[in-house]
Amino acid sequence: MIHAGWRGLAAGVLQEGVAALRELGAEGQISAAIGPGAGGCCYEVGEEVHTAFAAFGPDVRDGRRLDLKRIAERSLHAAGVHDVHDAALCTLCADPALFFSHRRDGGVTGRQAGVAWRS
Numbered sequence: 673m674i675h676a677g678w679r680g681l682a683a684g685v686l687q688e689g690v691a692a693l694r695e696l697g698a699e700g701q702i703s704a705a706i707g708p709g710a711g712g713c714c715y716e717v718g719e720e721v722h723t724a725f726a727a728f729g730p731d732v733r734d735g736r737r738l739d740l741k742r743i744a745e746r747s748l749h750a751a752g753v754h755d756v757h758d759a760a761l762c763t764l765c766a767d768p769a770l771f772f773s774h775r776r777d778g779g780v781t782g783r784q785a786g787v788a789w790r791s
Contacts, residue, residue, distance in 0.1 A: 673788040690751035701754035711762030712739025
């Protein structure tokens with residue numbers, strides 16, 4: 673399980689994670705899932721963040737909004753991940769009862785957890 677915000681994505685944490693799986697002996701096709709997170713529908717950032725992802729092309733940007741999930745999907749595919757599934761849940765505009773969001777709630781939030789397993 674890898675958690676990455678924009679800085680982690682820009683630093684290549686997903687590629688490093690896929691490489692680590694291979695080093696640990698993962699063979700064959702790797703699948704990945706992108707869980708709930710700030711979506712391209714809502715995630716507004718400054719120009720310095722857009723600049724960090726300029727190589728991904730204009731379709732990851734919509735005005736001030738940036739689609740980190742699309743960037744993550746492309747990064748995973750480029751690292752050799754075969755299937756990438758997106759939960760398609762934005763923590764900013766989804767029902768607040770579903771997810772905490774530091775950004776949406778101004779820093780006053782609870783905690784979330786994720787579970788991963790190997791089948």
